[in-house]
Each structure stands twice: as structure tokens, then as C-alpha cells.
Amino acid sequence: MDFVTLGILCSMLLLILLFLGLHMGTDFLLVGMLGLTLALDFEAATSLLGETLYNSIATPAFCVLPLFILMGAFASRGGFAELAYTSVHKILARLPGALAIATSFGCAIFASICGSTIATATIFGRLAFPEMTRYNYKKSFSLGAIACSGSFACLIPPSGMFILFAIFTDQSVGKLFLAGILPGILTAIVYALAMYLLAKFRPGLAPIHPDEYKVTKKDRAKAAVNLWPILLLSGSVMGGIYTGIFTANEAAAIGAAGALIFGVANGTLRKIGPVRESLMETARTTAMLFFIIIAALYFSRFLAITRIPNELADFLASWNASREVVFACVIAVWFALGMLIVQAAVFAMTLPIIFPVLVGLGYDPIWICVVAMKLNEIAGITPPVGINAFALAGVTNSRVEDVFKGVFPFIVCDVIVIVLLFMFPEIATYLPNTMFE
Amino acid sequence: MISLLQKINKVCAEMCGWMLFLVMLFLLIDVVSRFSGSPVLGVAEMAMFTVMAMVYLGLGNCEMRKGHVQVESLIMKLPKGPQNILGFIMYVLSIGTIGTAAWALSCNALESFRDMESITGLVPYPLFPVKMIMSFGLWIYFAQLIINFLVDHFGVKQPGAKGA
Numbered sequence: 001m002d003f004v005t006l007g008i009l010c011s012m013l014l015l016i017l018l019f020l021g022l023h024m025g026t027d028f029l030l031v032g033m034l035g036l037t038l039a040l041d042f043e044a045a046t047s048l049l050g051e052t053l054y055n056s057i058a059t060p061a062f063c064v065l066p067l068f069i070l071m072g073a074f075a076s077r078g079g080f081a082e083l084a085y086t087s088v089h090k091i092l093a094r095l096p097g098a099l100a101i102a103t104s105f106g107c108a109i110f111a112s113i114c115g116s117t118i119a120t121a122t123i124f125g126r127l128a129f130p131e132m133t134r135y136n137y138k139k140s141f142s143l144g145a146i147a148c149s150g151s152f153a154c155l156i157p158p159s160g161m162f163i164l165f166a167i168f169t170d171q172s173v174g175k176l177f178l179a180g181i182l183p184g185i186l187t188a189i190v191y192a193l194a195m196y197l198l199a200k201f202r203p204g205l206a207p208i209h210p211d212e213y214k215v216t217k218k219d220r221a222k223a224a225v226n227l228w229p230i231l232l233l234s235g236s237v238m239g240g241i242y243t244g245i246f247t248a249n250e251a252a253a254i255g256a257a258g259a260l261i262f263g264v265a266n267g268t269l270r271k272i273g274p275v276r277e278s279l280m281e282t283a284r285t286t287a288m289l290f291f292i293i294i295a296a297l298y299f300s301r302f303l304a305i306t307r308i309p310n311e312l313a314d315f316l317a318s319w320n321a322s323r324e325v326v327f328a329c330v331i332a333v334w335f336a337l338g339m340l341i342v343q344a345a346v347f348a349m350t351l352p353i354i355f356p357v358l359v360g361l362g363y364d365p366i367w368i369c370v371v372a373m374k375l376n377e378i379a380g381i382t383p384p385v386g387i388n389a390f391a392l393a394g395v396t397n398s399r400v401e402d403v404f405k406g407v408f409p410f411i412v413c414d415v416i417v418i419v420l421l422f423m424f425p426e427i428a429t430y431l432p433n434t435m436f437e
Numbered sequence: 438m439i440s441l442l443q444k445i446n447k448v449c450a451e452m453c454g455w456m457l458f459l460v461m462l463f464l465l466i467d468v469v470s471r472f473s474g475s476p477v478l479g480v481a482e483m484a485m486f487t488v489m490a491m492v493y494l495g496l497g498n499c500e501m502r503k504g505h506v507q508v509e510s511l512i513m514k515l516p517k518g519p520q521n522i523l524g525f526i527m528y529v530l531s532i533g534t535i536g537t538a539a540w541a542l543s544c545n546a547l548e549s550f551r552d553m554e555s556i557t558g559l560v561p562y563p564l565f566p567v568k569m570i571m572s573f574g575l576w577i578y579f580a581q582l583i584i585n586f587l588v589d590h591f592g593v594k595q596p597g598a599k600g601a
Contacts, residue, residue, distance in 0.1 A: 018507075018508050019511050021507055021508065021511075024508075026505075029535075033537065047545075050542050050544055053545070057488070060482065063481075066457055066488060070461065246468065250464055250468045253461050253467075254468065256461050279458055283453035283457050283491055284453075284495060284498065286488075286492060286495065287492050288499050288506065384510070
């Protein structure tokens with residue numbers, strides 16, 4: 001059997017075993033080992049396995065993911081989400097749809113110190129949903145606004161998904177973080193605009209509450225000033241990376257320590273319990289994620305031996321389709337897989353094959369990652385495995401169908417942002433291209 | 438035996454959390470020492486080794502809490518009988534795979550020890566200690582898989598059920 005056929009058969013087996021319920025990491029290891037045994041021999045397969053289990057994460061750059069997850073965990077337990085939400089709501093009071101817009105900007109601000117979409121969606125679900133209900137906002141609109149805004153965390157740095165991308169595509173974490181800033185802010189603005197227009201033309205959707213008329217200019221100014229810890233923390237992390245003062249690793253350590261210090265200062269992290277919980281939760285998530293990464297890297301070594309990525313690139317080069325058609329096909333593959341598997345797993349499976357092909361077609365690697373992340377945002381809130389939608393439905397005791405119903409207008413917003421990214425790629429590439437190294 | 442493994446996993450989980458705190462401190466020391474003009478050599482590598490140990494020591498606890506990522510949506514639609522058969526097969530495949538991985542990493546660690554392999558850099562840390570810890574983590578994961586298999590398919594009682 002030639003190597004390409006073997007590679008294709010093993011990729012199919014990988015999918016079959018995954019859908020039959022084998023753990024993702026184990027699946028990559030098993031099929032990679034089987035493929036390498038058939039291509040080379042069992043001794044070579046296990047020898048490469050032993051080496052990969054160590055070598056694949058033997059670089060200091062791998063510290064960045066757990067530390068940014070830790071920063072998010074400290075921020076989640078440290079009361080930063082409440083601070084962002086209440087402050088932005090005060091600043092925007094009396095605007096049609098103020099609570100929804102506060103959720104959008106509050107999530108964007110909180111996402112600048114927490115890279116987890118599920119954490120952001122569930123925290124804001126607990127915070128914003130009861131308030132929106134009290135203000136008589138329509139349920140599906142509230143849930144849609146929270147679910148979509150919660151997904152900012154995968155685009156706005158320090159995004160955990162960008163770190164995964166950096167690992168699988170060999171891109172700079174710092175550059176990817178910077179690339180996500182403008183599209184993230186743009187998405188928040190487009191969402192806010194949509195919320196404002198929807199609330200203005202359909203006031204029944206999001207009525208203005210009498211309490212909002214009590215907010216004075218002084219209250220607004222005070223609320224804006226109250227945001228300083230978050231802005232200082234995210235500013236120093238991203239500013240440090242942008243100016244080249246810190247590496248992404250150091251920025252992550254500073255961010256995590258900063259979140260802890262602010263949490264201790266405002267009293268929420270003064271007891272050992274929440275600190276210990278944050279540490280243990282992060283360690284668990286890291287173990288689970290890194291095992292998938294290590295196993296996927298082992299499988300991608302097998303794929304490299306089969307030369308499938310090169311063969312696919314050669315095939316596409318000889319195919320007369322435009323690169324846009326190829327990109328559309330890639331999106332279709334991601335979309336189809338994303339309907340069944342969580343996005344992190346989809347990227348782990350496809351990036352080793354697809355990414356070199358897209359780069360070979362002349363797309364900017366950083367831009368590809370940003371577009372993929374926008375798609376990832378949509379996948380997180382759409383059926384059937386919209387993980388944020390399920391998490392939000394869980395914390396708000398709502399039906400997931402209500403969440404899916406409410407996200408529709410915001411998916412239109414996401415599509416608008418994606419179109420803008422295609423028309424003006426500089427939205428994603430400007431900041432990383434001007435970064436000091 | 439089961440409760441001993443549970444205890445080991447709980448201790449590992451607690452250790453992993455505090456190891457992460459250590460990683461944060463290592464990198465802070467690295468930044469501060471660099472800015473103060475007297476960099477401490479090898480701190481970034483220590484942070485890296487700590488993360489590696491943390492990842493592997495946490496796998497058993499992750500398995501104990503059934504926290505590893507898997508696609509359940511399709512098998513959940515099957516009747517109970519086929520679901521059990523598939524579950525049985527998947528456990529056997531998992532135990533075989535993780536056992537082989539643990540064995541492969543242990544061989545690699547022993548080789549490292551024999552050759553006194555070390556990292557290239559200003560501080561040549563030996564590699565075998567971290568590889569030994571990683572192997573230990575994988576063997577714990579392997580043992581936890583066997584216990585989960587016995588509990589799920591042979592009705593073996595698990596003291597205290599799941600949760601760390």
C-alpha cells in the first residue's frame with residue numbers, strides 16, 4: 001500500500017473511532033501508532049511515540065497557554081466580570097438596548113483578561129440574564145446577546161484558541177493576539193450597533209428601565225474610572241507584547257499574577273479556597289488540552305511521512321479552481337466537522353493538513369487564523385454542538401432552542417465582519433505587521 | 438487498590454495546581470531578574486519542565502473525573518446493548534494505547550538516564566527526572582483507565598464515586 005492511501009485510510013479510521021466514542025487524544029495516538037507501524041515498523045512507531053511525548057511540548061513557549069488560562073480563572077473568580085458589566089451598563093444607561101450593549105462591551109473588556117469563551121458566556125449568563133429579565137428584555141434576545149458576546153473571548157487576546165492555533169501552525173502567539181484585537185473590537189461595535197437598532201425599532205425587545213433614568217453624569221464618569229484595573233491589566237499584557245518588552249510567556253505570567261493581586265486587593269481572592277480552585281481547574285484543563293495537542297502532533301508526524309499535505313497542495317495547484325473556491329471548500333469542511341465535534345478538536349485534526357495548503361495558495365497565515373477564529377466563534381453558538389449556547393442554557397435554566405433562536409441576528413453581524421475581513425485584510429494584519437520584535 | 442489510586446490522583450491534582458503557581462513564579466523571577474540586569478539562568482527551562490510534569494501528572498485525575506474530550510452525540514443515540522459493546526471496545530483500545538505510550542515513554546526515560554541526556558543551553562539540566570515523572574503520570578492514567586473499565590463494565594464498586 002502506498003503512503004498516501006495509508007494516510008487517507010488512517011484519517012478515515014481516526015474519524016470513525018472518534019465518532020464511536022474513543023477519547024480524542026487516545027484516538028490520535030492509536031491511529032498514528034497504527035499508521036506508523038504499517039508505514040515503518042512497530043519499533044519505529046513506539047520509539048517516535050516516546051520521543052514525541054516529550055519533545056512536542058519541550059519548549060518554554062508552551063507555558064503560555066496554562067498561564068493565560070490561569071489569568072482567566074483568577075479574573076473569573078476575582079469579580080472582574082461584574083466590574084466590567086456594571087461599569088459599562090452605567091456608562092450606557094438610557095440608550096435603547098443598554099443592558100445588551102453593556103453585555104457586548106462588558107464581554108469584550110472581560111475577554112481582554114480571560115481567554116475562555118465558555119467562562120465568559122457562563123459568567124455573563126449569571127450576571128446579565130437576571131438583570132435583562134428584570135428589565136423585561138425578550139428572553140431569546142437576551143440569551144442571543146449573551147451567547148454571542150461571550151464568544152468574543154476566542155478572538156480578543158489572550159485567547160486560548162489563538163494559542164492552540166499558534167501551536168499547530170507555528171505562528172507567533174504575540175502576533176496572533178495582536179491580530180485579534182481590531183476584528184474583536186469591530187465585532188463588538190457591529191453587535192452593539194445591531195442591538196441598538198433592534199432595540200430602537202422594536203422597543204418591546206429591550207425596553208428602557210426607569211432605573212436607567214436615575215444614572216447621573218457623575219455616576220457614568222465614576223463607572224468609567226472604575227474600569228482601570230482591567231484596562232491596566234490587559235493594557236500591560238498586550239502593550240508589553242506589542243512593544244516587545246515581554247515575551248508572550250512573560251506577559252502571561254504577569255497577567256496571571258496581576259489578576260491574582262487585583263483579586264486579593266478587592267477581597268475576592270483573599271481566601272485560599274478560590275485561589276486553589278483556580279489553580280486546580282487550570283491544571284485539569286491544561287492536562288486535558290495538552291494531551292490532545294501532544295497526540296495530534298504525533299499524528300501529524302505520521303501524516304508528514306505519508307506526504308498527504310504535500311500531495312494535497314500539489315493537487316490543488318494542478319486544479320484550476322481559484323483560491324477563493326479552495327478557501328470556501330475549507331470552510332465547508334470546518335463547518336461540517338464543526339457540526340459534530342468541538343472546534344478545538346476540528347482544528348487539531350485539520351490544521352496540519354489544511355494550513356500549509358492555504359499558505360501555499362498565498363493567504364497570509366495570520367489572516368487565515370483570524371478568519372478561522374471568526375468561524376470558530378460562530379460554531380460556538382450554533383447547533384448542534386454550539387458549546388457556548390449549551391453552557392449558557394445550563395446556567396440560565398433556559399432551553400437551548402431559545403439561545404439558538406436569539407443568536408440569529410448576531411450571526412448576520414459575524415458574517416458582515418467576515419466579509420469585511422475578506423475585503424480589508426489589514427483589519428487583521430495591521431497590528432501584527434507593526435509590532436516591535 | 439482503587440482508593441489508593443484515587444488518593445494518588447487527588448494528591449497529583451493538588452500538586453499540579455501548585456506547580457502551576459510555581460511556573461508563574463519562575464517566569465516572574467525571569468522577567469524581574471532580566472529587568473534588574475542580573476538574569477537568573479535556566480528559570481524559563483525550569484518553568485517548561487514544571488509544565489510538562491504538570492500535564493502528565495494531571496492525566497489520571499482527568500480520567501478519574503471522565504474529563505477527556507470525546508464525541509458522545511452519536512453513540513448516545515444507540516440502544517443500550519450496542520452502546521455497552523462499543524464502550525467495552527473503546528476501553529480496550531484506550532488501555533492498549535495508553536499502556537503502549539507509557540511503556541514507550543518509560544523506555545525513552547531509561548535511555549535518557551543511561552546516556553545522561555541533558556538539554557542544550559546555558560544550564561544543562563538532565564532530562565531523565567522530568568521524563569520519569571511524565572512516565573509515572575502516564576502509568577497512573579493507565580491504571581485509572583483499567584479501574585474505570587472494571588467499574589463501568591464489571592460492576593466493581595468505586596469508593597466515594599467520582600470527584601477529586
